């Protein structure tokens with residue numbers, strides 16, 4: 001596709017799509033395409049913070065910027081219970097579901113306050129115990145593995161310093177973190193989408 005085709009495509013995208021590319025996908029675009037994207041944002045009078053969001057994804061992240069994004073995320077209201085009293089953290093939750101012929105063991109990323117993360121681990125364990133164990137032969141094996149996995153993950157639900165999962169969420173979603181400075185509700189929406197992905 002040449003640049004004119006790309007420009008034409010961007011013209012036809014709706015605002016939502018343009019915002020999504022600007023805050024989530026800009027890091028993977030060529031410089032010429034970034035210019036097209038920025039021009040489109042200006043032309044449509046979209047929130048100019050989107051341009052910062054694009055720029056933040058295309059330059060190297062400094063330690064102080066990382067710490068700033070960390071503080072924004074950790075102090076964000078919990079997207080699940082809306083509470084602000086507990087800091088946000090991130091974890092992986094393992095869950096097992098056995099179907100007629102196969103057993104499915106999935107690990108998924110979850111971001112919420114410590115209490116909600118604890119609850120997600122417990123709920124996943126209950127679900128695995130109900131729906132996972134009976135698939136032979138992998139049901140019981142994976143169910144026990146997922147219990148062990150969740151109990152070791154749970155230990156990091158209340159860490160003061162950002163744990164590895166939270167840090168890697170920030171690094172992979174710089175555009176969203178930058179946008180959260182002026183539109184915190186977009187971060188809530190993005191976390192909800194991440195939490196509901198599986």
Ligand SMILES: [Zn+2]
Pocket residue numbers: 078079080081082083112113114115116117
């Ligand atoms: Zn919560």
